[in-house]
Amino acid sequence: MATLTVSYPLAAGSTFDRDYYLSTHLPLAQAAWGEFGLQSAEVLFPAAAPQPLAGMVILRFADQTGIDAALASPMTREVISDVPNFTNIAPVIFRADD
Template identity: 35%
Template sequence: MIKVSVFYPNHDGSTFDLAYYLDEHMPMVRRLLGDACKRSEVEEGLAGGAPGQPPNYRAAAHMYFDSVDAFQAAFEPHANTILADVPNYTNIAPMLQISAVRA
């Protein structure tokens, strides 16, 4: 199993519409990726490691697939649609990481 994570770094001037992300963007992504996406979750950054420190990330999304090939096959046909929606909820350039789930 692999996990595809999308991180939205927190920086001065960054904006992120969590309601739109939860109510519009992620349901669209899950619909487009179909059964290839085994499950997904969204995290909202609340704080950094020290008291009063802001979070490193405004938000993060995690989606699980059987393999990198399964993710790529599901994502590629819809990449333009998914990426075109990003400006509707943030001015942050998303960072993507694909990881092997080991435990």
């Protein structure tokens, strides 16, 4: 199993539409990357107290090769171009060495 996380760090003036993210963006990413071994996606939103992130997703792939293929696929451009529809935060992508 290989892990890719995408987080959205908060800053002054940040916006993040959770409903759009859950109903539209996440399904778009799952459809785009399913063929490359995406096995699960776990979304985390902050508790009520001040937090450093607006949210993050933990994406589990079968292996690192699947992550490479997913990120290199033409569908990834569509996933990335959807980001401004729910946030003005630049996502931070982290690959874990499982």
